[in-house]
């Protein structure tokens with residue numbers, strides 16, 4: 001069965017979630033293009049989610065996103081719809097594509113809808129018992145040549161495949177958030193994976209115009225393998241800083257150092273909030289269990305989750321409070337776990353901590369400015385040369401952070417998670433929007 005045939009009937013599980021909804025848009029667009037080419041064939045994209053209420057919102061999201069896809073592809077669509085004399089204006093062509101894409105969508109809560117699917121994307125909650133239960137049901141329901149692509153962030157694929165008895169028909173296809181925008185997909189291929197499935201996943205990546213980076217089947221893979229340990233490093237530093245600067249002070253310092261001194265798109269605690277404090281904890285738990293590594297744990301994270309300080313996003317995309325409190329997606333306060341309340345980032349409090357952190361080294365440019373700068377490489381080199389020499393608390397914390405991040409990345413290669421240093425750098429620069437990979441000559 002070739003790629004086009006497999007794309008005749010597809011299911012997305014967890015379709016109303018952050019990842020599932022994006023995957024649904026990507027696949028609906030490709031299926032709609034196939035439908036234009038083969039108008040007599042039946043195409044079905046089953047959007048399955050346990051939460052019926054959010055499925056309505058999903059359709060509105062898909063409509064807006066498919067419209068954007070169509071607006072960017074009018075030249076292609078004009079030639080694809082060459083036989084349709086009724087489509088003259090660009091608007092008519094865009095509407096026709098949205099209509100075609102919508103006609104193949106089948107939203108619902110019934111897992112049974114996936115019965116005839118040749119490909120199933122699984123993007124439900126990161127819980128191995130729930131994933132195994134749902135995949136087992138599907139294995140009993142679907143034909144024995146159906147391929148399963150899981151978006152799991154941390155659960156080993158071979159382990160899940162064996163538990164569900166999928167006989168090599170499961171592969172890790174780890175899209176990054178949001179899947180519609182993010183170019184990166186980490187592909188985790190267990191040793192038992194079916195050869196045709198491996199070929200299919202490569203071809204699908206090309207069709208979706210994604211950058212595929214291979215990762216070995218070791219819990220956390222590359223992206224979370226680095227992110228979890230990077231986050232734990234920052235938390236460890238906060239523990240050391242809290243005596244002198246209080247816990248909220250330590251969180252503020254490490255968040256600023258990781259964003260400004262390391263020139264990353266956001267501070268580490270803002271990133272943990274973005275992903276979700278509870279999701280961070282959940283991935284740590286899975287990795288600790290599967291790797292047997294007791295260091296993959298944080299008391300601070302556990303306490304925040306206990307207090308229901310989760311972070312994550314609202315359905316409209318705005319940031320919920322976690323380590324930090326947000327107004328218009330900008331941090332305005334830091335959580336004080338002892339008092340159970342947020343401490344406002346007020347002028348005096350901030351100025352006092354900023355003076356302890358010290359000035360940014362000469363040659364500093366914000367991440368956003370460097371992102372599109374053709375001389376970014378030279379500017380980063382000269383900035384980091386100055387960071388090496390700077391005698392401030394911020395520079396010292398940044399140097400230790402850079403060294404730890406590099407060590408984590410190198411360990412991902414030496415322990416066999418990543419096939420090469422380039423692959424680790426590719427995941428961090430593409431998936432996390434870093435300007436430079438963790439394995440660099442800056443430190």
Ligand SMILES: NC(=O)c1ccc[n+]([C@@H]2O[C@H](COP(=O)([O-])OP(=O)(O)OC[C@H]3O[C@@H](n4cnc5c(N)ncnc54)[C@H](O)[C@@H]3O)[C@@H](O)[C@H]2O)c1
Pocket residue numbers: 013014015016017018019020048049050051054122123124125126127130134151152153154174175176177275
């Ligand atoms: N959010 C991210 O940044 C990100 C990035 C990469 C991978 N992932 C992984 O993708 C998966 C989904 O994560 P998410 O962030 O989209 O979660 P989410 O909570 O936004 O969405 C999960 C969806 O699954 C649905 N669901 C739960 N149980 C179900 C079941 N039994 N059957 C059908 N639907 C069910 C929920 O109603 C929800 O709509 C997880 O495995 C996660 O680790 C997430």
